[in-house]
Amino acid sequence: MKVKYILKRISLSIFLVLLTGLFSCKKYLDLKPQSSFDESYVFSTVTTATSAVMGVYGHLAGQEGYGSRLSTMYTVDQDESMSYSNTSAGGGDGGQKALARYNATSENAILLPPYNQLYAGIEGANICIKNIPKMDTYINGSATDQAALKRLYGEVLTLRAQFFFELIRNWGDVIAPFMPSIDQPDLTLPQTNRDEIYDHILADLKTAEDLVPWRKEVGGAANERITKGAVKAIRAKIALFSGGYSLRRSHTMERRANYLDYYKIARDECDEIIKSGQHALNPTFESxxxxxxxxxxxxxxxxxxxxxxxxxxLGATDSRLTTTGPTVGVNANGACRMLPTYYYAFDSLDTRKDVTVTDYSINSSNFKTAHPTATIGVIYAGKFRQDWVTNPTIDPKVSTLLAGINWPVIRYSDVLLMFAEADNEISGGASPEAVSAFEAVRKRGFKGNEAKIGLTPTDKDGFFKAIINERWLEFGGEGIRKYDLIRWNLLGTKIAEAKANLLKIVNKEAPYQNLPTIRYYKTSSTTMVWYNSMYTPEPVLPTPPAGYTKVNWTTGLSLAYINTVADSFTPNRAELLPFPLAAINANPKIIQNYGY
Structure with a gap:
């Protein structure tokens, strides 16, 4: 069972906790590490070095990592989803909603803990990167031990790259320590230009590629430890961001003059993954x-x-991903609302729709119902839903937010679409290989109706727009859309487009003129059964059909809801977050991001 492997890893992480402490930003800037085990002990054997690296993995997890904040709270609002519905201007809570509405201040409650945790991960990685190659076993050990240590070294180089990548895409130019704090001559470092950090970690990842095995060479829980395909995919993604747009110190969105060099890195890495035969699409999206x-x-x-x-x-090690899904029993989930315009962007034959979005709640009797307000403004994310959790199943009458669901950092469909995007940009149009990669993803979405995917454009602009749309449909609820739109310099454009289309729904304008104003759902049913279609006007009935309940649909969508979506977004400011006030107080060399 996978769970046994995870629990083993978490128990091993105590070694790194003892070695480094849980570094907050302030601790990193003005304290030296306290240690019960010194470095010579921790890096004396393959077993103890493995424990240290497993501890670095641990800094990705928990609610301050990809268990909640970095995965589901930092990634909304855009043209796919929004945080909890809230009509207060700018969110009004000084936390999750304010951040989602692009109204975060430097004192926002959910800024500092993830920021600290990312730097704690970098500190732990730096300690491992410093010490593993110096181990006698790394140089003189058996072939098996050398291979194990080289794998650990490649893994921790990749983990450090991921920590830096997350910092850059949220804060831009950041403090960039590449050695342990105990070795730093000055702990109050100035920010480093993100391009320098990108180039450094891309080089690290190139090194890591040759140190870690392919997934089929190790088997077991290969998805939870970094393998060669993961290194290459992460390197491809970081290269696309390095060549993409970002908010610069000029207060404008800019990209590097040599951005095509980075697109070539992305294309080549993805091409090698595709040709390796190590990874493949799951035939069924829902699975x-x-x-x-x-x-x-x-x-x-x-x-x-x-x-x-x-x-x-525990909040420090587990995930709260089910909170983005439908409300179940006593758990008030539904933290992530999918926009009606996103719901209706799916073709009726696209199997991804009913996986990515849900239009029901589940009561403590295990009956599926429409949400009490029952409008298309209350549609939940669907990929990490509590009623799908098994091994063990969560009882709907038990209050729990922690469900042990892993967070997917990168999937093979992302590799295919990154390849298609990069190849199109370099070649000035879609090659047969790019079209094939793109259509593999789309055909899987239309499983059983592959002939209905439509004609794939091959001109550069047309294919790029198809990529934008396909990534939208493929990765809903996976924390990808906002950052894609930023690197394409389309975030403001797509937010405005979504709000304009929401208004069209309210006004029953094309292409939404035929949507039903009300719908009927089956009462006391363990499956969600709608009497009338979501695509056509409702039937004229004197009373609800027997056994069904009437609920509002488009009539429940309000101007207040529309105005709330990303309501404080300001271009050339909101693409980055403010640095936490505590971080600036600890290091006066940090320059606050523009507009904060």
Missing amino acids: IFKTYMDAHLMEPNGEILFEVAMAGG
């Missing part, structure tokens, strides 16, 4: 989440190149 991720099992096709291990039932 990725319902059969494997939500069931605490490893996806067997290599669709998930790397996932963050979660378990333990």
Whole structure:
């Protein structure tokens, strides 16, 4: 069982905790590490070095990592989803809603803990990167031990790259320590230009590629430990961001003059993954989440190149991903609302729709119902839903927010679409290989109706727009859309477009003129059964059909809801977050991001 492996990893992480402490930003800037085990002990054997690296993995997990904040709270609002519905201007809570509405201040409650945790991960990685190559076993050990230590070294180089990547895409130019704090001559470092950090970690990842094995060479829980495909995929993604747009000190969105060099890195890395035969799409989109991720099992096709291990039932180690899904029993989930315009962006034949979005709640009797307000403004994310959690199943009458679901850092469909995007940009149009990669993802979405995917454009602009749309449909609820839109310099454009289309729904304008104003759902049913279609006007009935309940649909969508979506977004400011006030107080060399 996967869960046993996770719990083993979490228990091993105590070694790194003892070695480094849980570094907050302030601790990193003005304290030296306290240690019960010194470095010579921790890095004396393969076993203890493995424990240290497993501890670095641990900094990805928990509610301050990809268990909640970095995965589901930092990634909304955009044209796909929004945080909790809240009509207060700018969010009004000084936390999750304010951040989602682009109204965060430097004192926002959910800024500092993730920021600290990312730097704690970098500190732990730096200690491992310093010490593993110096181990006598690394140089003179048996072939087996050398291979194990080289793998650990490649893994921790990749983990450090991921920590830096997350910092850059949220804060831009950041403090960039590449050695342990105990070795730093000055702990109050100035910020480093993100391009320098990108180039450094891209070089590290190139080194790591040759140190870690392919997934089929190790088997077991290969998805939770970094393998060669994961390194290459992460390197490709970071290269696309390095060549993409970002908010610069000029207060404008800019990209590097040599951005095509980075697109070439992305294309080549993805091409090598595709040709390796190590990874493949799961034939059924729903299975990725319902059969494997939500069931605490490893996806067997290599669709998930790397996932963050979660378990333990503690906020520091587990995930709260089900809070984005439908409300179940006593648990008031529904923290992530999918926009009606996103719901209606799916073709009726696209199997991803009913996986990615849900239009029901589940009461403590296990009956599926429409949400009490029952409008298309209350549609939940669906990939990490509590009613899909098995091994063990969560009782709807038990209050729990921690479900042990892993977070997918990168999937094979992302590799295919990154390849298609990069190849199109470099070639000035879609090559047959790019079209094939793109259509593989789309055909899987239309499983059973592959002939209905439509004609794929091959001109550069048309294919790029198809990529934008396909990534939207493929990765809903996976924390990808906002950052994609930023690197394309389309975030403001797409938010405005979504709000304009929401208004069209309210006004019953094309293409939404035929949507029903009310719908009827079956009462006391363990499956969600709608009497009338979501695409056509409702039937004229004197009373609800027997056994069905009438609920509002488009009539429940209000101007207040529309105005709330990303309501404080300001271009050339909101693409980055403010640095936490505590971080600036600890290091006066940090320059606050523009507009904060």
